[in-house]
Amino acid sequence: MKSPSRRVRFWLAGSALVLLAGALALWGAARWLLPSDAEVSQRIAEGFEKHYGIGLRIGGAHWSLLPMPVLVLTDVATDQPRPVTVHRIALRLQLAPLWKRVVAADSLEVEGAVLPGESIRAFRGRAPETIEKGQIALPAPWTLAETPLERLRWRDVRWIDRRDIELAYDGQIDFDPGWRPRHALAERAGASPPARLRLDRxxxxxxxxxxxxxxxxxxxxxxxxxxxxxxxxxxxxxxxxxxxxxxxxxxxxxxxxxxxxxxxxxxxxxxxxxxxxxxxxxxxxxxxxxxxxxxxxxxxxxxxxxxxxxxxxxxxxxxxxxxxxxxxxxxxxxxxxxxxxxxxxxxxxxxxxxxxxxxxxxxxxxxxxxxxxxxxxxxxxxxxxxxxxxLTGGALAGAAVGSAVLPGVGTAIGARVGQQVERLFGLDEPPGSKKKPKP
Structure with a gap:
């Protein structure tokens, strides 16, 4: 007769084998049913172009389900004359809510982005109304969590303005429900003395x-x-x-x-x-x-x-x-x-x-x-x-008269008088010039 301790060990070992087999079966089914990295990359690019009317190129995409759902995109660029580029984007989702068809993300990280202002302005008015208002619509029965994103972090994000001045920024936002920042930090990368903004709710x-x-x-x-x-x-x-x-x-x-x-x-x-x-x-x-x-x-x-x-x-x-x-x-x-x-x-x-x-x-x-x-x-x-x-035109004329009548101080007084005449008659031309009549 086997001892109780041996029966317990056999039972635990058998249970572990069953759980391992189930996990392997679930992993295999997930790999068979869920899209490949290439398919994920294609779907994201197609969805982006559908929403914004601008093409998107993705150099690489990788996603995994366990131990945590993670999606990583690398070398992303918009199809524009001066593209918006991002070296790396990483999205980490929470696994437990997904079983309830609720989308909640732990973090979104953006690294090495270049944002030309003229290219960013091309997106105005192209996004769906819900996205413009800060809302994200998901196909039923999927819903967003009360706090859809816990943390947004960016590093070496470079903004290029209309004068081609390029400035790099780092930062992080921790969110409360309703997209309200709980804490936020943004700073000019490498600035000395430091230049940073901090928000605390x-x-x-x-x-x-x-x-x-x-x-x-x-x-x-x-x-x-x-x-x-x-x-x-x-x-x-x-x-x-x-x-x-x-x-x-x-x-x-x-x-x-x-x-x-x-x-x-x-x-x-x-x-x-x-x-x-x-x-x-x-x-x-x-x-x-x-x-x-x-x-x-x-x-x-x-x-x-x-x-x-x-x-x-x-x-x-x-x-x-x-x-x-x-x-x-x-x-x-x-x-x-x-x-x-x-x-x-x-x-x-x-x-x-x-x-x-x-x-x-x-x-x-x-x-x-x-x-x-x-x-x-x-x-x-x-x-x-x-x-x-x-000195403006009218003031110069007054200064010339004033200096002839009252040398020294007369120049200033004449300039002041000349300015008042100029304002009265709308003149703004040097003495001797002909002002073109208004059409």
Missing amino acids: EGRNDRWQTRIDVAGGSWNGVSRFESLNNGRLRVSAELVPRDVDIEALVQTFGRRTFVAGKLHGQTTLTAEADKAGALMRGLRTRTVFSVSPATLTKLDLAKAVSTAGISRGGRTVLDELSGTLDTEATPDGTVLRYTGLKARSGVLTASGNVRLFNRRIQGDAAVDIVDGVVGVPLKIGGTMSDPELS
């Missing part, structure tokens, strides 16, 4: 503590997300810049500036759209700022006044520069408007308004020099890399 509210470290300073505050009664979506934020080095800030994002100093102020941000994907395209910001001390690194205000001609280059050291900056995203780029500008130093005071768009500068200023020279009007033009100051 306040409980279950649609509010996020926002911390921005950039250019040796901070830009912290609170961000909000709202679904409005009219069905539109709204993002807003109130942020406080402190000790932000302006030159380091613009260099971090491949830009140039002719103002140096550390920025302080108050920023509000708003964006409204019918679809989540369009929010950034409707972004507006307003920053009330002061820079103290400040330096105009490519403009010499005193030289421009004293020469009464076109002035380029030079420097102007200021005790303080203040004003309001409004930015507005447009299909052709971001427009920057500086209004209520006020500058002062031991030598001069100035006021004015400036508009920047596609690196072109347009604006006007009134410069008050000590020792009796008051209110000299200047026109600001040129580009960000080569700004220039000059």
